[in-house]
Amino acid sequence: MKTxxxxxxxxxxxxxxxxxxxxxxxxYQPDNITLTRRNVKALQSYANDGYNITNDNAAAxxxxxxxxxxxxxxxxxxxLDNIKLSLKASEHLIISVVSGVSCADICSHLGxxxxxxxxxxxxxxxxxxxxxCIASGNASNENVTLVKSLFDTVGVSIVINEELMTSATALCxxxxxxxxxxxxxxxxxxxxxxxHAHDALKMAAQTAKGAxxxxxxxxxxxxxxxxxxxxxxxxxxxxxxxxxxxxxxxxLIKGIKTSAEKAGALYKSE
Ligand SMILES: NC(=O)C1=CN([C@@H]2O[C@H](COP(=O)(O)OP(=O)(O)OC[C@H]3O[C@@H](n4cnc5c(N)ncnc54)[C@H](OP(=O)(O)O)[C@@H]3O)[C@@H](O)[C@H]2O)C=CC1
Ligand SMILES: O=C(O)[C@@H]1CCC=N1
Numbered sequence: 606m607k608t609x610x611x612x613x614x615x616x617x618x619x620x621x622x623x624x625x626x627x628x629x630x631x632x633y634q635p636d637n638i639t640l641t642r643r644n645v646k647a648l649q650s651y652a653n654d655g656y657n658i659t660n661d662n663a664a665a666x667x668x669x670x671x672x673x674x675x676x677x678x679x680x681x682x683x684x685l686d687n688i689k690l691s692l693k694a695s696e697h698l699i700i701s702v703v704s705g706v707s708c709a710d711i712c713s714h715l716g717x718x719x720x721x722x723x724x725x726x727x728x729x730x731x732x733x734x735x736x737x738c739i740a741s742g743n744a745s746n747e748n749v750t751l752v753k754s755l756f757d758t759v760g761v762s763i764v765i766n767e768e769l770m771t772s773a774t775a776l777c778x779x780x781x782x783x784x785x786x787x788x789x790x791x792x793x794x795x796x797x798x799x800x801h802a803h804d805a806l807k808m809a810a811q812t813a814k815g816a817x818x819x820x821x822x823x824x825x826x827x828x829x830x831x832x833x834x835x836x837x838x839x840x841x842x843x844x845x846x847x848x849x850x851x852x853x854x855x856x857l858i859k860g861i862k863t864s865a866e867k868a869g870a871l872y873k874s875e
Contacts, residue, residue, distance in 0.1 A: 608633070611672075612665040612666060612672050614673065616675070620642075623675070630733055639668065673700045673701075673702065679871070699719055702725065727780065736777045779868075
């Protein structure tokens, strides 16, 4: 089967992470991927690596099969106006990673129907470890399966109802920042109790990876694994309870709720 040509409209943080992930997974060569942004000079190093780069979105769409939209919500309508005439409902499949914008919103702005699959990856896609949520309002099952298989090569993906996409944004896409901040905070604690910053960060990151893998590989519950660490009258339960008295779980839960509310409002507030 002929390799599908992919264009990424809006090659910023997540667009470039996706491109790198697809190439790292070996399912695409850089020359099958076109990257666009207005300041195309910023993509020069990618051209040196073999990617096609351009600031001509319409031409890029005309030369592609799969069109990934990866601009900010407030940049979306301008981009859609830009590519409208090049989009062919019978030829193109759109993958939108834009937060808070439904498939219906996109078709409504375009003024015609085109198959759209929404995907919510996270930046770990660059190294093949994304948690990606996928949803579609109007794409064929075949195309949803195609998109899922694409994202399965760069991490783990699940198909969810479109109404849960803003929640997925908060938990999984923003979630990368939340867990990174937790690791950073742990490393700062480590430095205060005696480790050089570089060592403390490595120790905290590897400990976090071990904790996540305990859940993923043993399919166990966090509290089951926590119970194995908290010796009676021990130091773990003392530290954990101190964190809870300071609102540790509550802060995470409230932050995730706030992010979900904001993710749902980004496009509508434009
Ligand atoms: N960052 C993340 O972890 C995730 C982000 N998302 C979503 O992905 C989208 C992009 O986010 P992110 O990558 O962080 O944002 P960035 O600002 O890093 O990337 C957006 C890119 O779009 C380009 N752009 C803007 N307008 C146009 C245009 N008309 N034509 C072509 N390119 C354009 C910008 O470059 P220039 O100004 O040069 O045109 C920029 O490089 C957002 O909707 C976000 O919600 C989803 C999942 C995770
Ligand atoms: O912060 C944001 O709005 C984007 C969406 C998810 C991750 N980054």
